[in-house]
Amino acid sequence: MARPESTGGVTVLGECVADGFTDPALAGPGELALRVLPGGGPANTAVARLGTPTRFLARLSYDVFGTLFRSRLTDSGVDLTGSVTAREPSTLAVAALDETGQATHTFYADSAHDWQWTDDELAATSYDGTVCLHTGSLALIRQPGGSRIEDHLDKAREHVTVSIDPNVRPLLIPPAAYRERLSDWCALADILRLSEDDLAVLLPGTSPEQACDTWHAAGARLVVITLGERGALASLDGLRVTVPAPAVDVLDTVDVLDTVDVLDTVGAGDSFTAGLLQRLASLGHLSGRLDTLSLKDLTDACSFAARVAALTCSLPGANSPWANDITLEAGVERPVPRV
Template sequence: MIAVIGENVIDIFSEADGRFVAKTGGSPLNLAIACALQQVPVSYMSPLSSDAFGDAFRQLLQSRGVSAGFPQPSTAPSSLAFVRIDANGQPSYSLYRQGIADRDYSAEQLIAALPADCRVLHTGSLALEPQDAGKLIPVLQAAKQRGIRLSIDINVRLQFVSDVAAYRAVIEQVLTMADYIKASDEDLAALYPALSLQSAVGKIRALAPEALLALTCGAEGASLYLGSQVISQPVIQPTVFVDTVGAGDTFFANLLVQLLQLHQANQSLTDLDLALCQSALQRACLAASLNIAKAGCQPPDKATLDAALLKLA
């Protein structure tokens, strides 16, 4: 079982004819769905609104096999994001995040809702807002005390947080507890603008020396840092390039699913079979490539990914 804490956001896209189209989104929610499509039990633990958008999220999660883990709907509205896709297929966002449903929780509520069979708890992105750290961090600590592994996608969004310095401090505090970390080259450039990419990687690894770090670098592919080992995978070109929305979420979801199978209880990450880790990285990159070939975040299901992997071999 993988449990997920983090934002659910209605993404509003501007169409060429002037219409606005609303779609369900949010990095942690995307990851929860991508994991479930690989036939892994998933609990999405952040609150959903009682508004019409909240109903849409509930229907989406149910249709994808994700259980809604929070005990009751929130009376707060769903979060909104206006999304612009540039000429290179890269999204930018204008977010509305104050007084919204997925932030309407207490530490006690989430600790009580942690599934008994949870093996990995994932969070990151806007859940790392410093105003919420006082209630998120106790949940992460409680999970670690129960032997649950912690997954963090830092997914840095400096323009949407209340205090940039406090935000960096929260990220660094959370990373010290992490078992699995995902960052992009863009994340690290935003988090540590004075450092080179490799220096920033070194800083993250110093904070969590025993964690697995997955680093994505766009067209340059992805790498896993594991102990003294570095495993790399070139980018797998999509059949057609549409946009990169949800590509990182799809990548990390599929990597987590593989790690759930590979990383046994009480096993050190440095004892993992490197050949199997290479295969897991390739599968995650292929999943991201399949997502890029579609508009928005549309992760592949297990059958589609299995078939694509056979063609790649």
């Protein structure tokens, strides 16, 4: 089957979160100092800066965090057409980093604007010029908006490819709630992207390969499980490929970034998703049910996504690379240092 031309962009539906990182160096006696960066899984995916037109559908407050979110999104070239001005406050997540850069979050999310989607707000959304709708994370699980987003996906998939990242947060949402909804999400999703940590919560004791088969049976055609430093496993209707993670250790001195210094892993999975969708869009595989996708192109897309995620780890917070941070060498896009 001939591969179609890709002319559309990616729309992301979900939350923005203010990520507060503890900073002991700035704290005086009896104080806790926070450095606040804009985050949230869907927002991180939208701020991909990889060249594909991206629109973000969110409910954004006009509190101090909402102003921060708008600045980050617009400065990154994200289209906010269709986003809603909300009266409710923004969500705050306070993250503590361990010695490896892994984050543990505490969320302050009750009654925040992200979960208050109405049917009328969602019905006003148009997908002209969009080939993929990506969603997930807390916006898809927290009520009352989560069930309304599910209904919206059921209608939107008539026109676009649907991508879902559960982005499990067991400290905020009971794991049983995710397990109860996951089969329904698979029935809606063409692409299910999740992490090895998500897998451990959703199907404890299950291998990535077995999990892929379970989620294929529930309806997801493409399942991609990121495995941290071991790379990623992708399964297309049961046909599987693995890609390695780029070495993330020492900055090379040549003009190509073979390895990068890790500052933290915040947003790496979201950047992987963005890279995956951008590459699949540029290869012409989005807008329908992935009928033209081959294992060769899937491997290409996952390898690109892994390098985008690696570069994100070299920057503080969920700070993804720009398109001009990716250079072409020997036919493969690779991250290069910023100048």
